[in-house]
Amino acid sequence: MTERRARGRLWGVGVGPGDPELVTVKAQRVIGASAAVAFFAAAGRPSNARAAAASHLRPGQRELALYYPVTTELAAGAGYERLLTGFYDEAADRIAAVLDEGVDVAVLCEGDPLFYGSYMYIHNRLASRYRSEVVPGVPSILAGAAVLGAPLVCRNEMLCVLSGVLPAEELQRRLAAAEAAVVMKLGRNLEKVRGCVEAAGLLERAWYVERATMPEQRILPLAEADPARAPYFSIVVIPSAEAPTR
The missing domain is CATH 3.30.950.10 (Tetrapyrrole methylase, C-terminal domain)
Known part of the structure; x- marks a missing residue:
């Protein structure tokens, strides 16, 4: 009988407002220990969350770049909401696929993950299905x-x-x-x-x-x-x- 592989743990990691020195000690530890790191970014732009955490990343980590299809500066209304809902559904599916491999995923988030943070939309979709923990950040x-x-x-x-x-x-x-x-x-x-x-x-x-x-x-x-x-x-x-x- 084949032994079932344990699922990975989902981490929501707040990396603060931008200054790399404001990434908490716990956030540094979790980022460095996770085999995979996910982060949000606008299409064609570098990720601010990744930039804040860059010094704590290590060679060999799997990186999942999650690019927004549109930003609030460019669109609003029902069409905007539909696009974002689909985007977060797809992002959650990508992260879930890695968790199902038994790999821990640290989802980086500017500021605090649960204060206007993009991570909360991943959390709402996955936290009931996987072990999860949130590392607060400086909002x-x-x-x-x-x-x-x-x-x-x-x-x-x-x-x-x-x-x-x-x-x-x-x-x-x-x-x-x-x-x-x-x-x-x-x-x-x-x-x-x-x-x-x-x-x-x-x-x-x-x-x-x-x-x-x-x-x-x-x-x-x-x-x-x-x-x-x-x-x-x-x-x-x-x-x-x-x-x-x-």
């Missing part, structure tokens, strides 16, 4: 606050984390009720987000942070940000009202 909102040098929330304040994809009316309503806020998913939504921040009376406290902790990092008042050039790796940070002015 971009904390990296943004760190490079800005401003506390996000103090004492009993509440932090509101919002998506720039929200309709303008909803975004403005939530910002107006926020004591401190971070707006993710900017890209082509930056002009709308800035208008909502201004309408909510928060423009004087709002900062635009681009590629926090990376060599090409940019920080400037939101009022001065160019809405035509906001990349995906950018956020708006509206820190605590008690934060010192830069």
Whole structure:
């Protein structure tokens, strides 16, 4: 009787906001110990997650590049959702095939895997079928606050984390009720987000942070940000009202 091969373990590994020194010790260990490493990237562009983890990869590891068919900067709506659903289905199938060989797979993810992380879509598809573990990473909102040098929330304040994809009316309503806020998913939504921040009376406290902790990092008042050039790796940070002015 043929002995059944044990399945591999699925790892969701947060590699932080971009600075390789912000990859945790546990993430380094898991990356180095896994026989296969998977990572997401936009078509025709290098993977930011792989770049952050590059020094911890080793010769002979199997690499699975998962290229998005489209990005939020280029498309939106039902068609976009269908494309992404199919992409994540296919990516999960590719990873599952490797796990079925008895090979552990570390799926690299910018920031934290379960905070707006692409890994969560793999996790939702595979975690019930395979042994899995998530290694948390430094999320971009904390990296943004760190490079800005401003506390996000103090004492009993509440932090509101919002998506720039929200309709303008909803975004403005939530910002107006926020004591401190971070707006993710900017890209082509930056002009709308800035208008909502201004309408909510928060423009004087709002900062635009681009590629926090990376060599090409940019920080400037939101009022001065160019809405035509906001990349995906950018956020708006509206820190605590008690934060010192830069």
